[in-house]
Amino acid sequence: MESGKLASFFEEDLCLFSLRSRKKNSVLQEMVRHLNKTGRISDEQFIMEMLKNRESLGSTGLGMGVAFPHGRSLAIQKLTVLFGYSSSGIDFGALDGKPVNIFFLILAPSDKGAETYLALLSELIGVIQKPDKLNKLMKVRDFKSLTEILDGKE
Amino acid sequence: MREEFRLLIGLQDIDVMIKEAKDKSTSKELQEMGFQLTGLEELQKARKKIADKIPPSLLNRYEKLADHFTVAILPVPGNMCLGCFVKLPTSFFSSAYSHELLTCENCGRLLYIP
Numbered sequence: 001m002e003s004g005k006l007a008s009f010f011e012e013d014l015c016l017f018s019l020r021s022r023k024k025n026s027v028l029q030e031m032v033r034h035l036n037k038t039g040r041i042s043d044e045q046f047i048m049e050m051l052k053n054r055e056s057l058g059s060t061g062l063g064m065g066v067a068f069p070h071g072r073s074l075a076i077q078k079l080t081v082l083f084g085y086s087s088s089g090i091d092f093g094a095l096d097g098k099p100v101n102i103f104f105l106i107l108a109p110s111d112k113g114a115e116t117y118l119a120l121l122s123e124l125i126g127v128i129q130k131p132d133k134l135n136k137l138m139k140v141r142d143f144k145s146l147t148e149i150l151d152g153k154e
Numbered sequence: 155m156r157e158e159f160r161l162l163i164g165l166q167d168i169d170v171m172i173k174e175a176k177d178k179s180t181s182k183e184l185q186e187m188g189f190q191l192t193g194l195e196e197l198q199k200a201r202k203k204i205a206d207k208i209p210p211s212l213l214n215r216y217e218k219l220a221d222h223f224t225v226a227i228l229p230v231p232g233n234m235c236l237g238c239f240v241k242l243p244t245s246f247f248s249s250a251y252s253h254e255l256l257t258c259e260n261c262g263r264l265l266y267i268p
Contacts (some may be wrong), residue, residue, distance in 0.1 A: 053171060
């Protein structure tokens with residue numbers, strides 16, 4: 001993936017800076033419902049089931065307060081990312097046991113190869129592994145700042 | 155949408171995930187990123203739960219296709235099969251068929267009109 005292009009996968013109306021949910025399934029539901037309301041998915045139930053099944057394979061909460069729920073489904077037409085932030089943090093069964101504040105929900109069509117989302121996933125994980133970027137992401141409250149952090153302009 | 159279409163689509167989403175988890179290259183990549191893929195058994199249980207609800211003849215048809223193709227069942231949003239990209243005959247879109255599970259005459263994939 002080209003450097004400086006990470007932000008191009010994000011859309012302003014798919015950034016939720018104040019998630020209200022307090023539990024794992026309800027935060028997934030809140031984000032999926034938003035994707036449905038904004039017309040990005042064709043069926044909320046398919047996506048929810050797929051994400052819950054993905055979590056049963058192993059939590060996508062990688063630690064450090066960040067989770068990457070992801071998967072492929074027929075109910076999505078193109079690679080889509082939703083950014084979510086919870087100020088209180090959510091028990092997401094993360095690998096380090098800590099609450100999750102930041103969610104990168106990544107969905108890809110099932111008729112395309114896994115590589116369509118794996119590269120994006122890898123890039124995003126690379127970002128949160130940089131302590132200065134992670135600290136900034138924990139404080140981000142608007143789309144412009146988010147894209148600047150992702151593209152290394154901040 | 156008919157319940158059996160929904161079940162097949164749900165089954166396919168799980169199958170795509172199971173294939174990824176079993177694929178050496180993909181699972182290695184995911185594990186290197188930090189993901190643990192330890193719940194394959196749970197996933198198999200979820201698959202069985204759905205598969206048990208699908209009529210055996212339809213399940214058998216789906217499974218044969220799923221052995222060949224990543225995606226065995228597809229919606230038809232336009233006038234072609236999105237699996238093999240062959241144009242479908244006009245008769246395919248007759249309203250009489252709109253609630254039926256159809257078959258692409260070229261590749262054999264299961265198709266439905268969303």
